[in-house]
Amino acid sequence: MERSYEKYFRQNRLPHLWCPGCGNGIAMKAIVQAIEKKGLSQDNTVIVSGIGCSSRASGYMDFDTLHTAHGRAIPFATGIKLANPELNVIVITGDGDCTAIGGNHFIHGCRRNIDLTVVLFNNNIYGMTGGQASPMTPLGKKATTAPYGSIDRTFDAARLAEAAGATYVARSTAYHVQHLTDMIVQGLDNQGFSFIEAMVQCPTAYGRKNKMGSAADMMKDMQESAVMKAAWDKLAADKKEHKFPIGVLYKEDGLDYATAYEAVIETAGGKNK
Amino acid sequence: MTEARLMQGNEACAEGAIAAGVSFFGGYPITPSTEIAEGMAKMLPAIGGKFVQMEDEIASMGVVLGASLAGKKALTASSGPGISLKQELIGYAACAEIPVVIVNVQRVGPSTGQPTAPSQGDVMQARWGTHGDHPMIALSPWSVREAYDAAVMAVNYSERFRTPVILLMDEIIGHLREKVVLPEAKDIKIYPRRKPACSRAEGYQPYTPDKDLVPNVANFGEGYHIHVTGLIHDETGFPVGSPKITEEAIDRLHQKIEIARDEITHTEEYFMDDAEYAVIAFGGTARTAYEAVKNARAKGQKVGMVRLMTIWPFADKIVKALAAKVKGILVAELNYGQLVHEVERAVAGKCDVQLCAKYNMEIFEPQEIESGIDKLCAGGKD
Numbered sequence: 095m096e097r098s099y100e101k102y103f104r105q106n107r108l109p110h111l112w113c114p115g116c117g118n119g120i121a122m123k124a125i126v127q128a129i130e131k132k133g134l135s136q137d138n139t140v141i142v143s144g145i146g147c148s149s150r151a152s153g154y155m156d157f158d159t160l161h162t163a164h165g166r167a168i169p170f171a172t173g174i175k176l177a178n179p180e181l182n183v184i185v186i187t188g189d190g191d192c193t194a195i196g197g198n199h200f201i202h203g204c205r206r207n208i209d210l211t212v213v214l215f216n217n218n219i220y221g222m223t224g225g226q227a228s229p230m231t232p233l234g235k236k237a238t239t240a241p242y243g244s245i246d247r248t249f250d251a252a253r254l255a256e257a258a259g260a261t262y263v264a265r266s267t268a269y270h271v272q273h274l275t276d277m278i279v280q281g282l283d284n285q286g287f288s289f290i291e292a293m294v295q296c297p298t299a300y301g302r303k304n305k306m307g308s309a310a311d312m313m314k315d316m317q318e319s320a321v322m323k324a325a326w327d328k329l330a331a332d333k334k335e336h337k338f339p340i341g342v343l344y345k346e347d348g349l350d351y352a353t354a355y356e357a358v359i360e361t362a363g364g365k366n367k
Numbered sequence: 368m369t370e371a372r373l374m375q376g377n378e379a380c381a382e383g384a385i386a387a388g389v390s391f392f393g394g395y396p397i398t399p400s401t402e403i404a405e406g407m408a409k410m411l412p413a414i415g416g417k418f419v420q421m422e423d424e425i426a427s428m429g430v431v432l433g434a435s436l437a438g439k440k441a442l443t444a445s446s447g448p449g450i451s452l453k454q455e456l457i458g459y460a461a462c463a464e465i466p467v468v469i470v471n472v473q474r475v476g477p478s479t480g481q482p483t484a485p486s487q488g489d490v491m492q493a494r495w496g497t498h499g500d501h502p503m504i505a506l507s508p509w510s511v512r513e514a515y516d517a518a519v520m521a522v523n524y525s526e527r528f529r530t531p532v533i534l535l536m537d538e539i540i541g542h543l544r545e546k547v548v549l550p551e552a553k554d555i556k557i558y559p560r561r562k563p564a565c566s567r568a569e570g571y572q573p574y575t576p577d578k579d580l581v582p583n584v585a586n587f588g589e590g591y592h593i594h595v596t597g598l599i600h601d602e603t604g605f606p607v608g609s610p611k612i613t614e615e616a617i618d619r620l621h622q623k624i625e626i627a628r629d630e631i632t633h634t635e636e637y638f639m640d641d642a643e644y645a646v647i648a649f650g651g652t653a654r655t656a657y658e659a660v661k662n663a664r665a666k667g668q669k670v671g672m673v674r675l676m677t678i679w680p681f682a683d684k685i686v687k688a689l690a691a692k693v694k695g696i697l698v699a700e701l702n703y704g705q706l707v708h709e710v711e712r713a714v715a716g717k718c719d720v721q722l723c724a725k726y727n728m729e730i731f732e733p734q735e736i737e738s739g740i741d742k743l744c745a746g747g748k749d
Contacts, residue, residue: 107605137590142433153594153605158587160436161596162429163459169393169426173433173441174587176417177391181437181588199429202422355417362412 102126102136104156111150113221115309117268117294121215122151124271124292125184128278139182142171144196146222147296148188148215165196168203171210172351179352182282185212189230190220193249197229200251204258207286208351213278214251214289217296225299236303252291256344261286263344267293269316270340280342286350293320293338369549376514376540377444379547380470381406383518384442386555389468390416391439393430395423395449398483399538400472403444424452428469432456435465436595438560438586440522444470447489448479450496457531458497459597461620464574464582466525466560468518470534472541475728484728485538487650487701493533494679500617502624504631505533505679507650508540512547517676523558524631528623529581535678537701539651539730560586567591572602580623624680633676634685638664642671644743645689646723647710648699649675652731656699659736670740678706686713695719695743699736702726719743 103126112118129139139157143149145164152159162170167185175183192200192214203210219237220226227237229249236243255263262284266274274292281288295301295312306312321329323341356366374382381403392407408418417434421427424445431441445453450471460467473489475481489496493505504524508517517534525532561583565571573593574582582602585591598606599613607613624631638660639645648656653674660672673689675682686709689696695718698707707722714720723739725731 136592138588140437140587153596156592158592159594160433160587161594161598163455163597166425166429166456169421169429170433170436172419172421172426173391173393173430173435174437175433176419176430177434177437177439177441178588198422199426202426355412359412359415362409364413364415367415 099123099126099130102129102156103154107154110154112147113298115295115297116147117217117296118148118151118215120268120271121213121274121292121294122154124274125186125213125278126155127275128282131275131279132282134182134282138180139184140174141184141186142167142174143186144188144191146188146191146220147217148186149191151186165191165194165199167191168196168199168210168212172203172206172208175208175210176352176355179209183210185210187212187214189214189216189218189251190228193229193251193254201254201258204255204260204287204289206351207259207261207348209285209287211278211281211288212290214291215294216251216291217294217300219296219300221296221299225303238303252289252343255289259287260289260344261346261348262288262342264289264342265291265293265338265340267316267320267340268295269313270320273340277342284345285353286348369551371546371548373544374511374547375402375542375544376508376511376536377402377472377542378406379511379515380518380534380536381410382549383515384468384522385410385414386552387440387519387522388557389440389442389522390414391431391434391441392418392443393421393427393434393441394443395421395427395445397446397449399474399541400444400446400470403470407442424449425455428453428456431467432460432465435467436587438588440466440526440560442468442470442522444472446472446474446483447476447492450489450492454497458499458501460531461497461501462597462599463595464529464584466529468521468525468532468534470536472536472538474538475726481728483538485651485701485730486726487537487652488703488705488726489535490678490700490702490705493535500621502530502621503533503679504528504530504624504677505535506676507535507678508676509650509653509674510540511543511545512549513676514540515547515549519555523556526558526560527581528627529561529584530624535650537650543651563591573604574600575602576619576623580619580626628680629684631677632680632682632685634682635674635676637672637674639671639673641669643669643693644695644697644740645693646670646672646697646699646736646740647675647686647706648672649678649706652699652701655731655733656736658733659740662733662737663740668740668744670744681709681713683713686710690714690717693718695721697721697723697736697739697743699723699731699739701730719746
């Protein structure tokens, strides 16, 4: 079996630190397979991550990689992209990293339509710190900081991205791995802020606390709960409970920030470098 | 020589940074530093550089660090409340060794304080304002021309040592307008971005220290596939959970500045030849102190002044030598007393140290410092 994607990993940094059954490895592999499909150069692609389980991915990937501070991946990535628009900049983040501590940066990255491809590994929990509730922990689910079930309403990061101005918004899951790869490929195709929510199972911190069974059971749940966008749109409201749409959820044309800045430079009489 | 211009301190700071090679600015509006951002928004695109107004102070710090990693010299500017927010990533820059300059045009604190009256209350914040052990370089100009020069110096030091440098302005100098003659571009020394000495194939490691203990970290996009993290790391750039590596990493961060300490500690002396007493001051307050010392001399008091342009690292050697020479030192600062503790530490009881503090939104009057000098000369008695 050909494993051509292996060249995108730092073999001397593996094995990874994720727990047995964790979905992060699947999402990470989907990213490099998307990079391979797009033929992006390893010398010209930068992986930027925040802090948390998801964000350890950057260290395993053989590119220029940046493991930033908690929540701050998007501002760092914005600086990289603006400083050198020739670089492909991919952000790996998690549900806590992106929508809690990094929430402001997330919506403003979307608003600027800066050309980043942001992949959010959504495991519905703070895994690295041992299972605290995140803004994407579903209502009623248990966490170490929500021992009686969470009463905090949940962010829909995809709808948030759309409302904030992202020009490409998609969702997939660790179960639908080919589909997830395709969603990332399309995100890389979009010249603007692309957001892909990758649902990943966390059997250790989230699944165990909520009696969701094994990693395979959690992936089976994803298979049963995920509905392709076209089917979702036709689904009766009463059938949508405990289900969620996957696929390209939103797409529009829009000028990306670095290109818009080229016009500023021209107006100011400068030369684009 | 260039033509004389009427210029504001904040403008001079922005122009100095550009002269030193800054081509990227990220910031957030805050008085009394906003003119720096406004100047950058106008000037940078005209030279092909980039300005971006971020959603908050934290993002402003993140965006300049990203730009610096991608190879651009980068600047951000703020005032106390904003600097408090930037502290997180100032520590990141220290740990990951990313060149960046942070301008703090100080105003009265704590918190929102007295916007936007003058203060020098962020002396200790500049030194310690982020968690964990880290070195710091902070420069404090006392004139508009020196704001320009200090900006050039700050950018050069950030590149040379690959460390965050704080340009510790105050509102007095930030908003002061005076006549300046700027240096010609050819006379400005610029420290270029450090370059890797070998290729990946030759075993390049991004955090291998050079002879001066500073690593030659490659820019992103140059094919080195480096990893940058705020975790304590070894020469490879990857995190290591080892006591030995941790100790060595923190030692090197400090030592790379420490071995150059004398060279980067800039001070100036006035009327010190036969002085029996000295005033220590910095930034805008040094202008008032200078006037006060001149007036004291006219009254026959044998007093001089030592001005600190480099605030951090602290001028230990100079102050220690001063203590051996004079009977007493008066520290004049626009705060409740911060730098005075460093002076006392360096003096170590060898002479009298007194504080002339002010923290009521107003700058010093020369008479106030003169009263301090009178008291100092009287051995602490009114």
